Amino acid sequence: MKYIFSLFLAFLTINFSYGQVSGQIAGGAGGAFGIGGKATTDPFLAARMADLRSKKNSVEEEILGSPYLNDEFIKSKVYFGEDYIGDYYIRYNALNSEIEIKESNLPEEKPKRLLADDKVRIKYAKRELRFTTYITKKNETKNGYLSIISEGDSYTLYHRLAVKYSEGKAAANSMVMAIPSRYAHFTEYYYKKAGVDRIDQLAQKRGALLKILDKEIRDQVSTFIKEEKIDLSEEADLIRTFEYINSIDTSS
Template identity: 35%
Template structure:
């Protein structure tokens, strides 16, 4: 595990914490891995002075580069899924790296971190890596590549809603910003700038790697899941008053299909 810490810190330093996913097949990573294993290596001596867990956690955040990426002053709504910093834990795979305070910028698709919830502490951004996850009171937040309803590949943060025997269910929270519009005349009001909230759901088969957006219209949903006896599923949804757009109901529906 120590070698993994070395490699991560080295490679994240080389890339200036650019947010790229670590590629362990990369030649530079392999060289760093080899060098870190050599007894007496300057790299090994350097890391002996630190706590490995704090090394990797510090490497997995990046400082603000001064670029404004979101509109702070929208008159309606917020860029954040949670405006206040909330307690959470950062994990690398199943290894806990530390306790933090976080908030999800759903407009930038970025997780901001602090050691405390104090206003005066400057937030840092968690590096985007599929092996890194946040464990929070609202569940796990993971960084994944997924296909949207137009079959276009995207990447971003997803909440893990349910992990059943056959499917993993995810939720994506995202925001769109609308510029303000002045009143066309004295008879109408101006339109304020605003953030609008959106939610999408995705599923992954346990035996596959692809994460696909779930269509929330019944006919498209049935086609996506190749349900042989759609009449049975429709009756199940009707008798239990289930709605595809309700995430609790969606969990029950997928569990029913899996069974």
């Protein structure tokens, strides 16, 4: 099975200490095809990564927060399509929407970057990460990792952890405190309607939710939200709402 895995996936070596600080990929940019395979380096990519590392190392600063969902590597199950590949130690870099992966949790083993593939599924903590294409509220088409949190015949609801990096500001004078750089975590939700080949960001407001539904069920859903005192800003209530939507019989 690992042989099959190696035909489709590649890992790029990460500079471990740099990745912990900034979440950007640096250091050796060569790819190892398969597990423990022979590295092959793209000169242009290697030069670009070295340049990023050089810039970052030239400035020492404290950055609040983390680009990772969890700073620790978590033992996770990796699948390619329906095939179980094995257990690996995973860390999710939400800033870059990248999976960092190790075969063991030994500190001397350097993590690698798992190249994105839409056939790869990772059972990470309580979620399953899948690489896919989605469309933001600004109508921008992006690629990244989403997790299915509710699935039915009519709609599928996805969760995405996003991270934003904000550059700090130096103190203008001794009377003003400096503003440190930071990583801010926030959550986005996306949906896919059955029969529609796209995944769109969901605005967590009643009017916006009702607008994406078929006209014949809008009143039912609106009543459900009101009677159940649904707060669409809460994930649990959002899941309840989509479960209700998927339970509505529209065959008559």
